[in-house]
Amino acid sequence: MIGRTISHYKVLAKLGEGGMGVVYRAEDTRLHRSVALKFLPEGILATEKEKARFAREAQAAARLRHPNIATIFDFDEAVDTETATKRAFIAMELVEGESLRERISRGPFPIDGTVFILMQVAKGLQSAHQRGIVHRDIKPANIIIGEDGTVKILDFGLAKLSGETKITESGKIFGSVAYMSPEQIAGEGVDERSDIWSLGVVLFEMLTGTLPFRGDHPLAMMYSIANEPPIDIAQVRPDVPETLSRLCRQCLEKEKSKRPRSMREVLDCVEEEPKREREGQIRYSRRPVLRWVLALAVAACVAVAAWLLIPRIISPLASRTEKMRLGVLEFRDLTHDSSVTGWPAMVQ
Template structure:
């Protein structure tokens, strides 16, 4: 019988083609087969003991069968390199290389190699048979994954890659088709056919790229030397596809796709699916950086970022609107009443922090002017910035000396920000259902928007150091603005509360030692500094202003979607200056 695929002549009753493995008929006689007795089907036997059950798939590096060990009953997957491919020295070397690399690896999230055989110029990998579907199948059938599913799956892939990288193995072809998912959501990474040992000899000429074009890193496309960060880029593309239903770079030609990987920033994931949290976008844009130095540096770091991605945003009602302070024009008409109020306020508060009302008169093109904002005076002196108990980017803690300054007691509200929009100075914030109340803190504003507003109001964004001091207790170094007690819903608005943005000043018992409100939870806040994870190592300890340049700006304070851990006053977050996030607002500061 002639094979319809490769034209090889086979026995008349052959079930599989001798050369390429293509199914032929219900009866087969091939190399390694057991001759049937009368009335029985011939059985394709590999390695004397493995009876082929069915063909599972086929790729550029061979055919994969499902088989059963005829003594133990163990189900296995057998990857066969047929003779016409094994005659190619480069392909044969890659196949043998895959066997050697798999033999080095023993991890619950990597397919296990049981044996490696050669018969009549046919090479076989005897591997663990995994029941389930590939991630590619899941995406094809369902369009995309939920965030919960993605976190569970990709955390396991990170574990597998982290282990492989520690063993010196770079996969080089991470993609949905090479990630198997069992019915109980366990992950197995497969197909190390073009994997490479770190420092090992090349299987291709220098400058030749190998991989699957939609998932290849920029350095892989250029044919450069690869390390673990290339696999992380490919995994980032895979995560992008799993959450949005499409790859970031697609075109009519491979050339255009490759060019995009090297030169073009990926589209914002949230421009494809607006329901994705901004934390997802931040993680994806970082792992897909063109420069490996700007990505996550290892699989465990990427895993930690994946597991920190928050869930889909809740919907908030806009009732219970707090009264806004009157505009400056109204204050002038009722000045005596306001000053009586201030005197009473000082008597009630005692001699603690000094408060003043900042009246601003800058006129705008439309005639609108800033609403007044209450500020708190922070006296000159030192404090401890950072935390030895915190994340790597919070260490080492430093004693920092700051000059005196003022900082807004509350975050800038929707009503206050709208005046800047009406003045045609600020851009419209991105609208979310979580920020409709006039006295709720404005969100959906970028770092650039926040900076513009503060300058319009004749103020500025606080530095990271100023923000942390304002969030501190006066006489001791504590974990949270209010002290060392763990967060609760009376002190802060965070993920364990009712998942709604509250009006500014709603958590009186969460005030800092200086009387600054809402420094933990509700909405996080842009500050002036560029982000650098190592900035504390070389930080100037007198009025520090952070790095001179960078890619991301620092965010402080945590939000209504943050965990208790992220409410610590030393916790650092970051985002691109142009991002408009659902959970991030700002407050302004002013030098003395």
């Protein structure tokens, strides 16, 4: 495939492969831009059902315009010149960066980093849910962190449009087992609360580096998800704020009616803790500053009072001193004492 030209896209390198397709880096020779091309896996005969499912991914994602969702540019079928077979593909935005899966492999996220990623994913999913689109395969491998920090959700290949006829074959379960909701495992109908469950698993994994349910193989994992409580996040990482711990527990409720009803509720919970922390920091930082401000204000008032009052006190004294006069009158000796004879002349 590398080096071939499909339609007007020149395939340059393979980026990855998943259950629903192979992704390549390519150049759009018409618009001269880099894109990501997603094809059905080679070697798999594309039945009409598979083609319909692949087309659904493009149709669902093409409806979405949001900073946290990878943009779909094109959907088509083209003849592979070497194999003379038709290949269905999607041309989408190429996001430079690393997957959340790669980032988690290096260890748990800090709290603020977790909130930063979680809020962007929730906002992207909220936009999709408002348009009746459920992702159904939220997992770290489908979340890309761009070089500028922008988070993008990829692969709406399992998206289910509300009211659309199901194409998935009866009894066949799609999605990554560790992130599947209990209702997905049971083969029941899913809605946006299934994405909320999956996001809860991603949240747990970002904070701890581990999964909330355990299983050595897919069936054991499915049993754990359907029947066992999630691991207490506080036992794995005690410093997680209660707000995030509570949100994680709520997202992972077995009964979907007990989960947050929408991504808006998830966002409200996520925003609660950082807001409290910011307000606490502001209050804490203002206390010593306020003391200094009050002290300076008092000192300034004293200085102003002194500047205004002291001249008023001193000025009258000074003016009185300037007007003082000494009068000397004739001095007469009325004592007739001979011992003071001569004093009148000395005084005068």
